[in-house]
Amino acid sequence: MRYSNATNYALHTMVHLMLQPGGSSVGVQELAEMQHLSPTYLSKILTKLTKAGLIVSTPGAKGGYKISRTKHEISFLDVIHATEGDTSLFDCSIHHEGCLIENVMKQAEENMKKELESRLLIDIAKEVESKQKEG
Amino acid sequence: MRYSNATNYALHTMVHLMLQPGGSSVGVQELAEMQHLSPTYLSKILTKLTKAGLIVSTPGAKGGYKISRTKHEISFLDVIHATEGDTSLFDCSIHHEGCLIENVMKQAEENMKKELESRLLIDIAKEVESKQKEG
DNA sequence: GATATTAAAGACTCTTAATATCTGCGATAC
DNA sequence: GTATCGCAGATATTAAGAGTCTTTAATATC
Numbered sequence: 001m002r003y004s005n006a007t008n009y010a011l012h013t014m015v016h017l018m019l020q021p022g023g024s025s026v027g028v029q030e031l032a033e034m035q036h037l038s039p040t041y042l043s044k045i046l047t048k049l050t051k052a053g054l055i056v057s058t059p060g061a062k063g064g065y066k067i068s069r070t071k072h073e074i075s076f077l078d079v080i081h082a083t084e085g086d087t088s089l090f091d092c093s094i095h096h097e098g099c100l101i102e103n104v105m106k107q108a109e110e111n112m113k114k115e116l117e118s119r120l121l122i123d124i125a126k127e128v129e130s131k132q133k134e135g
Numbered sequence: 136m137r138y139s140n141a142t143n144y145a146l147h148t149m150v151h152l153m154l155q156p157g158g159s160s161v162g163v164q165e166l167a168e169m170q171h172l173s174p175t176y177l178s179k180i181l182t183k184l185t186k187a188g189l190i191v192s193t194p195g196a197k198g199g200y201k202i203s204r205t206k207h208e209i210s211f212l213d214v215i216h217a218t219e220g221d222t223s224l225f226d227c228s229i230h231h232e233g234c235l236i237e238n239v240m241k242q243a244e245e246n247m248k249k250e251l252e253s254r255l256l257i258d259i260a261k262e263v264e265s266k267q268k269e270g
Numbered sequence: 271g272a273t274a275t276t277a278a279a280g281a282c283t284c285t286t287a288a289t290a291t292c293t294g295c296g297a298t299a300c
Numbered sequence: 301g302t303a304t305c306g307c308a309g310a311t312a313t314t315a316a317g318a319g320t321c322t323t324t325a326a327t328a329t330c
Contacts, residue, residue, distance in 0.1 A: 001138050001222050002224060003225045008225070008227055011236045027277090040322095041318075041319050041320075043278075058327075059276055060328055061275040063276050089137060092147075093143060100262055101146045101147065104251075108247050111250060124236060162304095162306090172290090173290070175290080175293095178307075185306090193306080194304090195306080197305085198306065
């Protein structure tokens, strides 16, 4: 029971893109090197983020990825949803509906998702930025 | 990203054992039939619960499993911990310590675990019991 | 318009974990 | 002693995650 590595890479990439001055584009090459990944693998993850509307891709020369201007407040949940898909933590395979155990599990999952929805990437980006100025 | 089926089976088994009058033992045979599982598979799950001290096993003729008398208040988290092991939802594989993203994820996980720790199986058992009397 | 650059998509491999079964061993009641 | 039952280990089987490679499509620059 663990979030995939892809989610980890996605979150880090998103924060990195947020730190770009003027929201300029960054190529997969640079993003992949930063996280010690192969560009082809990371691009699969970036495509998911693009389809989810969290980032914008521009193909061709001088292309790359940048944060979507239409989504200033991107939450952890947004990214997780993009990479993990619409998964649920627990499904009772025995009872078809109204399983009391499933209800408890789904309630806990719901609360966690609400917390992750309230946590914004921009706050992480700002914190990283201030740490960089310190060091 | 999902809890294993084993956790589902374990939770249902625990509630079933709690509903036994006088805390009497039940064999794997019966527990397996109830959930449409093979006895050998379920027994592996039950062994985990036994090692975790949540239930007590008595081998030999007329043997079986029963709720541990020393643990009257068993939580969802207790069962999950027994079946899933000591897993964590998210580990940053890039930064070695103090990753801001990891911190947020771990905080959310921690809160979910606290909620699952406060939810007791006995409450589910009581609810099931009262529903059975109704129907 | 030709060319270099870059993202997108699909097929494919590799590894790992979950799921599940089977067999033999050891403990217990009778 | 024997039948019953849980325990442990070995062994498939399946599914998902992780990652690579190749081809295709889109874009900028000249």
